[in-house]
Amino acid sequence: MNRVPVEVIGNILSHLRAARDVVIASTTCKKWREACDKHLHMLSFNSEDWPVFRDLTTSRLEILITQTIFQTKGLQGLSILMDDVDEFSASAVIAWLMYTRETLRCLFYNVRTAPNVNILDICGRQKLELLVLAHNSITGVDPNYQRFLFLKSLSLSYVSISSLDLNLLLTACPKIEFLGLISPEIAITDAQVTVELTSQTLKKVYIEAISLDKFTLEAENLEKLHLKDCALELFELSGNGSLKHFKMDDVSILHLDINDPMDDLEIIDVNNFTIVWSKFYQIISKSSKLRRLRLWNVVFDDEVDFVDLESIALCFPELTHLALSYELRDDLKESVLHYSLQGSSSMENVTALDLGWTVLDEHFADWVACLLKRCLNLKELIIHGVVSESKSHGECHMLASFTTSIVQLMRKYIHVNVQFVYE
Numbered sequence: 001m002n003r004v005p006v007e008v009i010g011n012i013l014s015h016l017r018a019a020r021d022v023v024i025a026s027t028t029c030k031k032w033r034e035a036c037d038k039h040l041h042m043l044s045f046n047s048e049d050w051p052v053f054r055d056l057t058t059s060r061l062e063i064l065i066t067q068t069i070f071q072t073k074g075l076q077g078l079s080i081l082m083d084d085v086d087e088f089s090a091s092a093v094i095a096w097l098m099y100t101r102e103t104l105r106c107l108f109y110n111v112r113t114a115p116n117v118n119i120l121d122i123c124g125r126q127k128l129e130l131l132v133l134a135h136n137s138i139t140g141v142d143p144n145y146q147r148f149l150f151l152k153s154l155s156l157s158y159v160s161i162s163s164l165d166l167n168l169l170l171t172a173c174p175k176i177e178f179l180g181l182i183s184p185e186i187a188i189t190d191a192q193v194t195v196e197l198t199s200q201t202l203k204k205v206y207i208e209a210i211s212l213d214k215f216t217l218e219a220e221n222l223e224k225l226h227l228k229d230c231a232l233e234l235f236e237l238s239g240n241g242s243l244k245h246f247k248m249d250d251v252s253i254l255h256l257d258i259n260d261p262m263d264d265l266e267i268i269d270v271n272n273f274t275i276v277w278s279k280f281y282q283i284i285s286k287s288s289k290l291r292r293l294r295l296w297n298v299v300f301d302d303e304v305d306f307v308d309l310e311s312i313a314l315c316f317p318e319l320t321h322l323a324l325s326y327e328l329r330d331d332l333k334e335s336v337l338h339y340s341l342q343g344s345s346s347m348e349n350v351t352a353l354d355l356g357w358t359v360l361d362e363h364f365a366d367w368v369a370c371l372l373k374r375c376l377n378l379k380e381l382i383i384h385g386v387v388s389e390s391k392s393h394g395e396c397h398m399l400a401s402f403t404t405s406i407v408q409l410m411r412k413y414i415h416v417n418v419q420f421v422y423e
Contacts, residue, residue: 018049042077043069044108047084054084061085062092075100079108081134087114097122110134110157120169124148133159141168148173155180162187163195170199177201183209227251248273256280262287269294277307290316294323296356313345313374320349322375325356325384350375353382360385 045065047053053061065080078100082088090113097107101123109119109132116137123131124147131148134157141164151173161169163186170176179202186193194214202219204226211231218238224245225237234255237243241261247269256279265287275298284290293316295307307324353371357364364385372378 018044040072044079046081058086069096074103077106081110087112090115090117093117101126104128106130108132138165141165143168146172146174151176153178156184157182160185167197177203180206258283265290267292271296274299285315291318292321296325310342310345313347321352322350323354346376347374352380356384
């Protein structure tokens, strides 16, 4: 190691990230101490990394963090995540940020302080490119200037902020490409809880655990939108047709309004979502470039409004991966099979199928047969289903009959990899 440049050692120490490991490694020799002091790029203080953190008093923790940070020069990344620690003094936290802010590119900040520390005032007008805030409060965002000229990624978790300040914060980031919102506390400004966001540079948006009356997103260059564990009465999306990946996971939306051509959409992934298929299909029907379609554990509002395989085959000619799973009552299974039998258009590009059913039975086998007849170049078939645990003679016979039917169907698809995932 004597021949290794001190700058390279500093880069190695930066990959350790955890402050405790960096401090221990720096005691190796004088050269390593110099690398830690002058060439360390990333430093992380996380209460999960070292159990001793939880046993120390807050004042002792502040001293350790202060001593470690003040022994470095030119930090580009700083992570302070203290979930299980009492409130820090604002003066100590401000000192850490003031010492590092001119060189910081990435800041991960989850620290409770008394009083609250205004991260925007301290780190604004600097070279920050990534900012992750948790359990913080943001108020009074200045609308008169662009505060974060280099910021590309912003994540807010359990942050208290008004809808107006959130939109102003986006405006203050002229180069922002990613926005993540996890369980924010949105201040109520009128009778409705609403959020209206506008950005010309956003490419990816992740929203989790939000309950609102209205959410409006206007993003001209948006490429990926992921909604998770959200309850929204109205969701509006406006764009210029750049969206490529649309994902909803355990989401409740009464009114979905997408004013976006959806021409470039390539991936649709919907899980645990109650939907009127005809309305949703109308939104995505012109997505001729769609490659992956996943509708999993979807409950349809209309008893006869099921996924039309014929329409999917005709409207999505480039589809390669198809995943369908129904939560069905027994009296609806024949209806699904009836709609699947209509038409005969093939899905020549589909090479992978994921199929699920409430309980595997003969209706499901017939439904699989309909899909196999359309997917002439299939290479992988994965079947998900529920099998009763009672092991009655009738159920065992049904399962054996079902498996036999599937094997018979697959005889002409010798090249296909078939997997059964029983629950």
